[in-house]
Amino acid sequence: VSDRPLRHLAILAEGNFGFHYGKTAVGVIRYGPDPVVAVIDSTKAGGNVSAILPGRDIPIVATLAEALALEPRPDTLLIGIAPTGGRLPDSWRVTILEAIRAGLDVHSGLHTFIGDDPEFAAAAAAAGTAIVDYRRPPDRMETAVGRRHEPGKRVILTVGTDCAIGKMSVALELRAAARAAGRSAAFVPTGQTGMMIDGWGAAVDRLISDFAQGTVEWLVEEGERRGDWVIVEGQGSIDHPAYSSVTLALIHGATPQAMVLVHKPGQVAHDFDHLPDRSFPMAELRPFIDLHERLAGLVAPSKVVAVALNTSLIADEAEARAEIARVEAETGLPCDDPVRFGAAGLWARIEAAVEALPWV
């Protein structure tokens, strides 16, 4: 997947818009370059995206047919969910087929490749439309070689205390702030939503394990061609029972000089489809930060230089700011919610901290 022209999107998020598994839809609307014509979710039909994302006046409709009646007419159906295991709900097949037959391209980030489905592939061939599976791995299959960063490049990885808490959003906000400050900055997409937004990258959770670190190393090399400040989207968390190995592939493949830890105050346990009697608590921040530095340092030195809080569970703004101050005191690190309160201030402090690192 490489850079591509703009599209008019209808986003399929049936039953999930605004919820956990609909994070792809929200991410693409918030950060993507493509105009979104409609979100399809019959359980919220008649509503508007602005209820969740203020300022985004996008209707939520019940069916694809309703979306197709809008102006401008959508040219692409984007599958806007990322369920555990990445499978396609059977009930969505009809809508996808309808879209293909109506001449729309289909963009998907599911583990189940739409383009490999004989029925979808035949329909797309007949309709002359394209199917893009963002999670399809690159043909390149190489293990890591221990590459060093080019001189003058600064690589920052977002890590987190859980999956789905905002590592991609923080990376995108920091890139925007860096550019606003006049820096040459690039974002390295490592998941399907980031790829949909930035038009390149690889879904690390889909890679063959042996090549995960080598592919991340290669993505960072490309990131260094795109900017001097290279902000790598993190995945999962190092204490996640299902995804920690993907996280470590990012840490050891990207060899970031600095990391930004993303955390969501108020979340009590890992968000994870586990067995009913199992619960995995969230980590304590300070020892968790030390562990990240220790783990990264097994391959290349790295420091957590800031904490980005996702304060979305704290409705009151003053309380959110108080929590930011509390975490700043607890960790001794710059802290803010860059999505809620803007990333300019946090970026300036991150930049200063990175430039002060002895290994930069």
Add this chain to the structure above:
Amino acid sequence: VSDRPLRHLAILAEGNFGFHYGKTAVGVIRYGPDPVVAVIDSTKAGGNVSAILPGRDIPIVATLAEALALEPRPDTLLIGIAPTGGRLPDSWRVTILEAIRAGLDVHSGLHTFIGDDPEFAAAAAAAGTAIVDYRRPPDRMETAVGRRHEPGKRVILTVGTDCAIGKMSVALELRAAARAAGRSAAFVPTGQTGMMIDGWGAAVDRLISDFAQGTVEWLVEEGERRGDWVIVEGQGSIDHPAYSSVTLALIHGATPQAMVLVHKPGQVAHDFDHLPDRSFPMAELRPFIDLHERLAGLVAPSKVVAVALNTSLIADEAEARAEIARVEAETGLPCDDPVRFGAAGLWARIEAAVEALPWV
């Protein structure tokens, strides 16, 4: 891949027998159930496997034709290398085609699937022979669910200070010792060589990253059906620049109650095809042990209960025993070289240590 009848093997290890990339050949000869008729390596032709593995009287021949002239005639060509990236050297294609045309099955653990190669597949179809690609992942694609071990089961994972230092061998020696001591014990193969030896398992380094931990969890579930003491073959090392994520998938997927650390005294840096100017030093044992316990404990409590040394770089037996005593004092843990000096003593100490763990 499941349990299968015995075969008569010719092992292709051209240019690599006895060297690093030929570890599959040595592992299969040492621990596999199948009689090995010949090793094919023209660079060592006329020699005998017994020079490397005392007591194994197996001729090394220059060509497949020579191997086919031996009694009993081989019925299977086993690809006996595991190069970085797992690719098939072009020069071996001719030999593989010859083998198929001579009616032999082909067993391979390479990342490049022999059975997907149109020329090999057509030849096998014409000859009525089978191609088995051990690294082909299972159809099952599930993320980890946080499964608990069945009551009474003890799960032990071998971990290491590097790749290719003997984690599989130690696991197999410990299983043999456990069985000799009257225990119900199973080995869980997580790499192609272990699978060739034990006839089941999955190559974790070939799995899609998102499903690596879930698949290891599932392999351990099967291991628990096969024995009360479940010894899981480890992969890579948590400080390996290319493979650490595979290692963490094993630690968090298997949730072992105990780990055995494998280390090779005398090795000065990671054995790794890196850039010429990069070198990655070996870890210090005691902090490395602590880090394993810390990392494992993020998901489930675990303790390193013993150190298994690979003393193959220490020729003198008394010196090897002195090194074992030194590491035992340094780490405060039971220590031995179970491949060189037998695993019975180390197993007894491991068993006692595991039974004493508060979480067992």
